[in-house]
Amino acid sequence: MSTIQRIIYNALIGAAVLLFPWWALVGVLILFAVTVRSPYELLVWGLVIDGLYGFAGTRFLNIGFFTWGASFVLLFSLFIKDRLLAYNR
Amino acid sequence: MMKNYHLKSRRRQTIYRRPTAIVILFLLVVGGLTFLFPRLFPQLSHSLGTPFWKAKEVTGQYLQAPLSYFKTKSSLERENDRLESRVQELEARVAITALLLDENNALKKILQRAENRVRTLARVIVRPPQSPFGTFIVDTPVDQGKQVVAGDAVLLGESVERLEDSSIVRLYSGSDNVLDVVLASGVFAEAQGRGSGNFVLEVPKETEVAVGEYIKTTTESDYVLGVVEEIEDNETSTFKRVLFRAPLNLHSIEWVEVIES
Numbered sequence: 001m002s003t004i005q006r007i008i009y010n011a012l013i014g015a016a017v018l019l020f021p022w023w024a025l026v027g028v029l030i031l032f033a034v035t036v037r038s039p040y041e042l043l044v045w046g047l048v049i050d051g052l053y054g055f056a057g058t059r060f061l062n063i064g065f066f067t068w069g070a071s072f073v074l075l076f077s078l079f080i081k082d083r084l085l086a087y088n089r
Numbered sequence: 090m091m092k093n094y095h096l097k098s099r100r101r102q103t104i105y106r107r108p109t110a111i112v113i114l115f116l117l118v119v120g121g122l123t124f125l126f127p128r129l130f131p132q133l134s135h136s137l138g139t140p141f142w143k144a145k146e147v148t149g150q151y152l153q154a155p156l157s158y159f160k161t162k163s164s165l166e167r168e169n170d171r172l173e174s175r176v177q178e179l180e181a182r183v184a185i186t187a188l189l190l191d192e193n194n195a196l197k198k199i200l201q202r203a204e205n206r207v208r209t210l211a212r213v214i215v216r217p218p219q220s221p222f223g224t225f226i227v228d229t230p231v232d233q234g235k236q237v238v239a240g241d242a243v244l245l246g247e248s249v250e251r252l253e254d255s256s257i258v259r260l261y262s263g264s265d266n267v268l269d270v271v272l273a274s275g276v277f278a279e280a281q282g283r284g285s286g287n288f289v290l291e292v293p294k295e296t297e298v299a300v301g302e303y304i305k306t307t308t309e310s311d312y313v314l315g316v317v318e319e320i321e322d323n324e325t326s327t328f329k330r331v332l333f334r335a336p337l338n339l340h341s342i343e344w345v346e347v348i349e350s
Contacts, residue, residue, distance in 0.1 A: 018141045022221035038108075043115050051134025053220045055249040055257050062123040063116055065222075071112045078108050
């Protein structure tokens with residue numbers, strides 16, 4: 001994936017964070033995690049979403065729900081991609 | 090062969106260590122910063138997001154009118170019919186409400202419990218389903234714990250986060266919220282939030298409940314929490330399941346009022 005494509009993807013996520021329903025946003029984030037090789041931006045987006053919509057009740061160990069979710073999705077996607085032949089071409 | 094396998098396995102192990110270390114380091118930094126400065130990330134995010142949301146609210150008003158030209162004639166007719174019957178129904182209710190309100194105010198004066206609450210108007214800039222966790226974002230800083238009402242008498246939720254130019258309001262209908270409520274018959278019960286303005290509660294089978302009756306919280310007798318929509322009465326159960334919801338469309342609320350005192 002080229003840098004331009006990556007930038008477009010991140011712009012789409014930015015728009016989804018600010019304008020889309022939360023379930024559409026989750027869909028875009030999962031699509032990003034699946035299609036992009038090293039989707040480390042997920043961590044930052046998780047932090048932004050928690051900053052925008054989260055409150056004390058949605059944090060565990062001072063870390064928001066979406067930041068935890070993004071961390072697990074990132075690690076899981078890297079783990080899966082390493083084992084799938086389609087990503088190792 | 091054996092040697093190759095070991096090399097690959099070792100390579101994989103080092104590959105996983107790096108992202109895991111990055112994620113753990115990231116979480117430690119975020120957790121530490123949130124512990125030291127709890128409002129740092131919310132304030133940063135909101136200072137970026139609030140101008141976008143305000144712009145969206147303003148442009149949305151101007152965009153709605155041109156988009157209505159694209160509706161079909163039959164759909165507009167159907168909507169018109171539906172709204173006309175709804176208006177008639179509400180006019181009948183308003184007539185009774187006005188009478189009851191006068192009587193209520195007169196009784197409060199006699200009992201020296203006149204309404205002396207100060208309310209502040211706030212514009213809703215983010216509403217469900219855009220916001221996860223069943224929250225609203227309003228464009229006014231509201232102290233934590235202050236209650237928010239809409240449409241004069243519908244209790245919606247309370248402020249959970251006060252920021253510089255905005256606040257996060259958590260709906261009472263949030264999915265893990267439990268509230269003490271009182272039915273029109275005077276029976277007390279525990280209602281569980283189900284998201285998007287919906288609640289559910291269980292009462293003994295012999296309790297009188299009717300569709301359309303109002304449900305209030307035990308702490309706020311002046312405000313309505315919801316209206317009974319459905320009653321599930323199972324023959325084998327000793328309880329009735331009452332489903333009720335806020336009498337407003339939470340997805341289209343534009344203004345709310347904050348009860349200041």
